[in-house]
Amino acid sequence: MRSATTSPKKRELTLNGLKVLDLTWVMAGPLTTAYLGMHGAIVIKIESEKRLDHARCNPPWLNGIAGRERASMFNALNCDKLSLQLNLSTDGGKQVLKRLVAWADVILESFTPGVLARLGLSYEELKKIKPDIIMVSMSIQGQNGPESMSKGFGSEIQALAGFTSFIGYPDGPPLMTGLAYTDFIVPWYTLIGILAALEHREHNGEGQYIDVSHLETGVTFLAVEAIEYLAGAKLKPRIGNRSPWAAPHGAYQLRGEDRWCVLAVLNDMQWHSLKTIMGDPDWARQAKFHSLLDRKMNEEELDKLIGQWTCTQDEGVIFRLQAAGVPASIVSTGQDLSACPQLKERGHFLKVVRSDVGPVYCEMPSYRCVPPLFELPKPPPSFGEHTEYVCKNILCMSDEEFLKMYDKGVFY
Amino acid sequence: MNITDQTQNLPLTKYRVLELGDQKGSYCGRLLADFGADVIRIERPGGDPERNLGPFHQNIPHPEKSLRWLWNNANKRGITLNIGVRDGQEIFTRLAAKTDLLIESFPPLYLNSLGLGYEALRKVNPKIIVVSITPFGGTGPYRDYQACDLVYSAMSGFMYSTGEPGLAPLRISAEQAYFQCGCQAAVAALLGLRMREKTGEGQQIDFSIYESVVSGCQIPSFYWLGAKQIYRREGNRGYRGGVIGIRGLWPCKDGHVIWRILMSQLGRNTKAVVEWMNSEGMGSSLTDVDWESRGWDSVTREEMQGWENIFADFFSRHTKVELYEEGIKRGFVLFPVNTIKDVTENDQLKARQFWTRIEHHEIGGFLTYPNQYLKSTAYHVGVRSRAPLIGEHNSQIYQVELGISQDQLIMLKGAGII
Numbered sequence: 001m002r003s004a005t006t007s008p009k010k011r012e013l014t015l016n017g018l019k020v021l022d023l024t025w026v027m028a029g030p031l032t033t034a035y036l037g038m039h040g041a042i043v044i045k046i047e048s049e050k051r052l053d054h055a056r057c058n059p060p061w062l063n064g065i066a067g068r069e070r071a072s073m074f075n076a077l078n079c080d081k082l083s084l085q086l087n088l089s090t091d092g093g094k095q096v097l098k099r100l101v102a103w104a105d106v107i108l109e110s111f112t113p114g115v116l117a118r119l120g121l122s123y124e125e126l127k128k129i130k131p132d133i134i135m136v137s138m139s140i141q142g143q144n145g146p147e148s149m150s151k152g153f154g155s156e157i158q159a160l161a162g163f164t165s166f167i168g169y170p171d172g173p174p175l176m177t178g179l180a181y182t183d184f185i186v187p188w189y190t191l192i193g194i195l196a197a198l199e200h201r202e203h204n205g206e207g208q209y210i211d212v213s214h215l216e217t218g219v220t221f222l223a224v225e226a227i228e229y230l231a232g233a234k235l236k237p238r239i240g241n242r243s244p245w246a247a248p249h250g251a252y253q254l255r256g257e258d259r260w261c262v263l264a265v266l267n268d269m270q271w272h273s274l275k276t277i278m279g280d281p282d283w284a285r286q287a288k289f290h291s292l293l294d295r296k297m298n299e300e301e302l303d304k305l306i307g308q309w310t311c312t313q314d315e316g317v318i319f320r321l322q323a324a325g326v327p328a329s330i331v332s333t334g335q336d337l338s339a340c341p342q343l344k345e346r347g348h349f350l351k352v353v354r355s356d357v358g359p360v361y362c363e364m365p366s367y368r369c370v371p372p373l374f375e376l377p378k379p380p381p382s383f384g385e386h387t388e389y390v391c392k393n394i395l396c397m398s399d400e401e402f403l404k405m406y407d408k409g410v411f412y
Numbered sequence: 413m414n415i416t417d418q419t420q421n422l423p424l425t426k427y428r429v430l431e432l433g434d435q436k437g438s439y440c441g442r443l444l445a446d447f448g449a450d451v452i453r454i455e456r457p458g459g460d461p462e463r464n465l466g467p468f469h470q471n472i473p474h475p476e477k478s479l480r481w482l483w484n485n486a487n488k489r490g491i492t493l494n495i496g497v498r499d500g501q502e503i504f505t506r507l508a509a510k511t512d513l514l515i516e517s518f519p520p521l522y523l524n525s526l527g528l529g530y531e532a533l534r535k536v537n538p539k540i541i542v543v544s545i546t547p548f549g550g551t552g553p554y555r556d557y558q559a560c561d562l563v564y565s566a567m568s569g570f571m572y573s574t575g576e577p578g579l580a581p582l583r584i585s586a587e588q589a590y591f592q593c594g595c596q597a598a599v600a601a602l603l604g605l606r607m608r609e610k611t612g613e614g615q616q617i618d619f620s621i622y623e624s625v626v627s628g629c630q631i632p633s634f635y636w637l638g639a640k641q642i643y644r645r646e647g648n649r650g651y652r653g654g655v656i657g658i659r660g661l662w663p664c665k666d667g668h669v670i671w672r673i674l675m676s677q678l679g680r681n682t683k684a685v686v687e688w689m690n691s692e693g694m695g696s697s698l699t700d701v702d703w704e705s706r707g708w709d710s711v712t713r714e715e716m717q718g719w720e721n722i723f724a725d726f727f728s729r730h731t732k733v734e735l736y737e738e739g740i741k742r743g744f745v746l747f748p749v750n751t752i753k754d755v756t757e758n759d760q761l762k763a764r765q766f767w768t769r770i771e772h773h774e775i776g777g778f779l780t781y782p783n784q785y786l787k788s789t790a791y792h793v794g795v796r797s798r799a800p801l802i803g804e805h806n807s808q809i810y811q812v813e814l815g816i817s818q819d820q821l822i823m824l825k826g827a828g829i830i
Contacts, residue, residue, distance in 0.1 A: 014610075057677060061638070076637075145764050150747075156747045159750060163584055165749055166585045167575075167583075168582070173668070175574070176660050178643070184628045191602075192595070195603065197423070199424060211786075211788075212787070216786070221592075224587070225586050226782060231779055240585060242585075251566070262565075322557045331581045332566065332571075332632075333569065334641075334642055342552045366596050366619060367543075369604070369615050369616060373603045373617075
């Protein structure tokens with residue numbers, strides 16, 4: 001257990017030192033609180049040996065070496081938080097948590113529904129401590145309902161929300177994405193909910209309880225398809241990278257090891273540009289590729305012919321296509337993202353140097369403005385790094401009280 | 413419809429938002445409207461091209477039947493205005509003078525060229541916040557590049573992570589980018605409003621759709637920036653840094669399910685499935701595996717294949733619902749691969765009152781919308797009213813609010829200004 005000095009959050013920032021108690025783990029919750037932190041919130045993250053954040057326990061590891069301070073996922077999503085080691089299964093742990101509730105403006109948790117209530121920490125109980133508390137519960141399927149008790153991770157919930165059924169080659173079976181897709185949807189809705197709750201509290205002094213789920217926020221990204229089905233449409237076969245209203249529209253292989261591009265022709269002008277860049281081949285002048293309707297009818301052949309051309313091209317073709325006004329890009333790997341000149345110019349990825357393990361990376365918000373609304377965050381905390389600081393400087397515990405609790409295993 | 417009644421108690425009712433542009437900005441405005449903001453969608457006379465986007469109600473392509481338009485623009489008011497001409501610019505400036513937030517998604521600097529850029533607007537309204545949403549941002553070498561949902565999915569890293577190795581990388585065959593953009597731009601807008609409370613001044617926020625889709629993906633960056641590994645597609649397996657991935661998608665009797673063979677810290681998940689399999693006499697050699705102690709490093713390819721065959725055989729004998737419900741009972745993580753039909757019939761969503769019916773006179777019936785995607789004890793967030801018809805609130809805003817006379821409106825209409 002280490003102590004560390006840390007300065008209070010700059011009050012020039014947007015959220016003005018908003019006090020956030022973070023009981024979440026893995027990806028969605030931590031991303032949410034990290035975003036608040038970047039915009040001026042003070043975030044206290046609760047960690048425990050009894051319940052180590054999965055994000056600390058899994059690869060990818062920094063430089064391939066395992067260790068709880070070396071997990072990329074943790075480091076990317078927990079910048080600038082105060083780590084408090086707290087054992088919630090002890091009475092002392094619950095006491096400390098209640099004192100943190102009295103301190104906090106916002107509490108975010110992502111336990112399975114009912115867990116906090118069983119620990120005596122339901123919204124009703126916490127409201128007694130801090131009547132205007134804003135408490136947010138983030139769960140897989142919501143706090144109530146017949147399936148609220150299902151466990152889950154973002155990697156699987158994609159299937160329940162319907163996304164997996166929309167992934168697959170034309171007329172083929174469904175394919176999953178390896179990505180935990182909903183983990184990067186629910187945080188944004190949660191942030192909107194929290195910011196709206198702050199407006200509400202400012203207006204009439206009331207806090208609130210917010211219940212947000214991966215499933216429901218995820219399904220909003222398929223809302224149009226759901227509305228369509230409920231209005232009487234039939235289920236459609238999978239279309240892969242094709243578009244119902246454009247051709248060509250897809251992924252095509254380039255020269256090189258597993259290098260691909262995408263391109264889309266959304267109007268006649270772009271078709272003309274593409275033909276020119278392809279060197280005006282005879283096949284492209286055939287009547288069967290002349291108009292959108294023609295190209296749609298002959299899409300399979302069209303895709304094959306374009307693919308035969310792209311196979312002879314390297315990534316430079318994308319710049320030529322873009323210069324001619326054709327939507328096109330590389331199919332980016334993680335390496336492409338880190339080298340992307342646009343993301344570099346925008347400062348999207350931030351290198352933060354930890355004193356123990358060296359440089360780690362996180363993502364910045366997707367916008368720029370002057371004056372800035374966010375600041376570059378400090379590095380992520382080591383496990384329990386701020387336990388003593390939080391207890392003595394924020395909760396104003398005396399040395400004796402702190403040591404007594406420590407001996408009882410409260411900070412395990 | 414009486415907006416004041418329906419938005420009672422919602423937290424953003426004091427804010428007036430103007431929305432100029434196209435589908436790139438419409439979901440941002442929609443979310444703010446859901447929380448009570450008065451969002452006025454400004455369309456070009458005759459209707460915005462977003463109304464041409466399918467799918468359409470009953471497959472009839474018609475500007476009042478675009479389901480995409482209807483979803484993105486629920487809860488808003490709508491007016492028509494041609495900002496390319498002087499009268500339109502003057503009217504717009506009058507509206508901007510009394511607005512808190514402008515969401516615009518024109519190409520970078522387009523509004524500047526009309527004399528309606530941030531610098532011009534703030535002279536009229538120093539408190540205005542302008543959220544400018546563009547494909548790649550207002551700065552940078554890709555500023556003027558073209559994009560569409562396919563391009564965003566490819567550039568974000570999503571596609572390289574999805575599909576069969578050796579075959580084309582895959583996107584989700586449903587537009588996603590503008591929803592990601594809308595959510596994150598709404599967050600940025602609310603943060604801008606928060607800052608304005610402190611400083612008393614507005615500002616321009618330069619929002620990049622590309623960055624928002626990258627932030628909607630993130631995992632490939634964990635692998636490259638942290639460990640110099642390239643996260644790649646492995647079909648129905650999850651990438652695991654170069655060793656064979658863990659299988660996740662399985663056919664079953666009436667479709668497919670997602671379930672991963674998890675070990676060590678999460679090994680209980682697999683143990684629970686094997687216990688069920690044993691109760692049906694199908695556990696076989698899986699019973700001897702200590703799922704909670706073993707780590708993946710000790711598993712050979714042959715052993716993994718053997719396990720997969722046994723699990724696959726078991727799953728093929730059960731339906732999606734059987735597998736899913738047993739998972740809830742026994743505490744293992746398994747989800748059915750739901751079609752959109754399954755999603756609309758999902759019991760959990762129904763119990764959570766996730767759907768609402770809204771009347772649409774012009775199509776002669778009701779449409780059912782997702783609703784209450786976030787539950788608050790303080791207010792009800794969801795779809796209150798349908799998206800506006802073309803020019804539906806012209807009279808309300810131009811005559812009642814701006815005092816433009818009926819005769820003037822007729823003149824403006826005839827001249828293609830509204």
